[in-house]
Amino acid sequence: MSIVVKPLDKSKRGVCPQEFSFGGTFSDHMFTQDYDPVNGWHNIEITPYHALSLDPSAAVLHYSQEIFEGLKAYRRSDGGVNLFRAEENCKRFNRSAKRMVMPEVDVDLHLDAIKKLVALDHQWVPDQDGASLYIRPTMIATTPKLGLGASANYTHFIITGPAGAYFKGGLSPISVYVADKYRRAVKGGVGEAKTGGNYAASLYASEEVAKQGYSQVLWLDAVEGRFIEEVGAMNICFVYAGKRIVTPELSGSILPGITRDSIIKLAPAIGYEVSEQRLDINTILTDIDSGKITEVFGCGTAAVISPVGTLAFNGTDHVINHNQTGEVAKHLYDELTGIQYGTREDRFGWITSVDL
């Protein structure tokens, strides 16, 4: 199966503007394919970016049968473009699809679609420091029916758009509120799938903590309200004595982040110990207060590494590393972004260069 490309006339194509907001500006083209049980995936094409037409009874609009991914293309200094571990995003997309009773997508075709789309819209890959082209694969359930049950029809699409540097002028620590009342996901639920409902469920608590001046929510497990899961849309790491990195073990309700996995693989090669454990919030706060924990940071595609300067729990602020970015966070940030932008050795074979 091959992708039919119907590009915009060259004279009508745009270029990446100097100013843009994340998620608000989109490149010229998009990928789409449709699924039905008789034909499987078909109508496989790249066309100009356009609105989708959906029946108001389409299953996704009522029961949220939807999945998505998020990855980036990075402009190298020689003008080329890199993808970072894109195959892992395509595999996670299929794991999410399976959990949400949706059809899987051929991984090679999905990757090819991403590469062709990025190549066609390569003038949209920004070249400012720390900027990138964000890539958003999505699948929605399109059967027009209100009866509850898995949809028969689906549309898989990919859109892209420029994303600016997450931190302008260097990494800076965020303040985080530990959710005492609300939960993001429960073991046995869909927390480890990248499905829209998990994000909708997180909005209320995020809005509440924002009013109190905190920028992210740290989620605890939904059974005991004790074990650390994730921070906002990032995984989380704690550093003991500047040497040992600890991250919550995957519990079934944590999204298995590709940045998290990259840290687990990369950190031992650059001098750190790494372990995955069940982490009790009370132990972690005691270890922060005693100075055993020297750094805390979130990790994910958007920011790569996001240092945490304050953790607030039950009315008390626990300050980490004097609210400063730590050495380990900085080291990992430099290594990972160096690999992504092609300035450091790609020792794990994580990079795919896009043929422009």
Ligand SMILES: Cc1ncc(COP(=O)(O)O)c(C=O)c1O
């Ligand atoms: C809930 C959640 N956790 C963790 C992550 C980090 O995952 P990744 O490193 O693959 O971006 C994300 C972002 O995709 C997320 O949405």
